[in-house]
Amino acid sequence: xxxxxxRFALTLTAVLLAGTAVLPAHGAEPVFLWQVEGEGATVTLxxxxxxxQPDFFPLPxxxxxxFADAGALAVEVDITNPANVQKSMTLMMQKGMxxxxxxxxxxxxxxxxxxxxxxxxxxxxxxxxxxxxxPGIVAMILVMEEYQRVGFDPxxxxxxxxxxxxxxxxxxxRELETIEDQLELFFMIDDELDDVLMGEMxxxxxxxxxxxxxxxxxxxxxxxTGLDAMLQEQMGDDPEMxxxxxxxxxxxxxxxxxxxDAWLGGDTDVFVVVGAGHFAxxxxxxxxxxxxxxxxxxxxxxxxxxx
Numbered sequence: 001x002x003x004x005x006x007r008f009a010l011t012l013t014a015v016l017l018a019g020t021a022v023l024p025a026h027g028a029e030p031v032f033l034w035q036v037e038g039e040g041a042t043v044t045l046x047x048x049x050x051x052x053q054p055d056f057f058p059l060p061x062x063x064x065x066x067f068a069d070a071g072a073l074a075v076e077v078d079i080t081n082p083a084n085v086q087k088s089m090t091l092m093m094q095k096g097m098x099x100x101x102x103x104x105x106x107x108x109x110x111x112x113x114x115x116x117x118x119x120x121x122x123x124x125x126x127x128x129x130x131x132x133x134x135p136g137i138v139a140m141i142l143v144m145e146e147y148q149r150v151g152f153d154p155x156x157x158x159x160x161x162x163x164x165x166x167x168x169x170x171x172x173x174r175e176l177e178t179i180e181d182q183l184e185l186f187f188m189i190d191d192e193l194d195d196v197l198m199g200e201m202x203x204x205x206x207x208x209x210x211x212x213x214x215x216x217x218x219x220x221x222x223x224x225t226g227l228d229a230m231l232q233e234q235m236g237d238d239p240e241m242x243x244x245x246x247x248x249x250x251x252x253x254x255x256x257x258x259x260x261d262a263w264l265g266g267d268t269d270v271f272v273v274v275g276a277g278h279f280a281x282x283x284x285x286x287x288x289x290x291x292x293x294x295x296x297x298x299x300x301x302x303x304x305x306x307x
Contacts, residue, residue, distance in 0.1 A: 029301070033045065034279075034298050038266070041270065043264055044269075044299075045272050045285065047224070047275070050160075051154045054156065057156070075163065075175060075176065076177050076274055077178065079159065088183060097134065104135065139197060176274065177252065189244070218230065250283040257289055260285070260289065
């Protein structure tokens with residue numbers, strides 16, 4: 001059975017990434033944005049695209065106007081906060097490293113190491129830099145390098161866009177999670193799954209760009225259900241993978257919705273940006289909010305046509 005390596009590649013970077021596809025500028029197509037009205041506060045929910053290309057902007061006006069009206073921006077983790085950057089580096093050194101007597105080559109074994117060497121040679125990647133990191137961490141790094149190689153820029157992500165705007169305007173920034181919570185998901189990957197994911201990632205690396213474009217096309221149509229169906233299909237029925245994705249998506253959704261529910265009881269409008277893969281499905285944040293009694297309405301707008 002094939003495991004969802006390309007999906008793992010995306011989730012390792014906590015991303016659904018932006019491609020070059022755009023919708024024609026006509027009509028009022030649904031967009032990946034929802035609003036919930038509380039008694040004293042409105043919460044706007046936007047699916048995050050963490051890495052993009054220049055022609056992904058400008059976003060439809062409905063995004064920018066809802067952001068302008070909000071008193072606070074909420075993200076999973078503030079990736080622009082120097083304290084978070086420093087903490088992530090510290091955690092990588094503390095928990096992302098192999099034991100002192102083991103190297104990545106030892107961990108992967110002869111066949112998998114040979115495949116990784118061949119891939120690194122093709123991409124010009126110096127594997128010696130990563131010899132002491134756990135396979136899951138190396139996979140995360142290689143995936144990010146691959147996205148950059150094919151032209152995706154982390155400086156053009158949706159969350160980065162609104163974080164910079166919030167900082168420029170002096171808007172309050174809230175966090176739904178901690179950097180420790182996010183990284184711990186990957187530090188907890190067991191040895192067997194770690195190695196399998198590395199192998200499957202190498203199998204699928206050349207497909208990342210095409211799959212990303214398929215995902216972003218669904219995002220730009222505001223099709224959270226279609227996006228969820230695509231991801232569920234890739235996930236397969238492996239029990240170990242199912243448990244990993246439960247921790248990666250479902251458990252985090254429950255915790256995030258608890259915070260959003262509390263904000264709806266406040267008096268500050270909040271513009272929330274989270275990964276687009278968190279929205280749909282039985283355990284998605286839309287359904288979880290509805291289960292708490294909230295009415296969740298999707299916004300509409302149009303993306304600019306490509307020049």
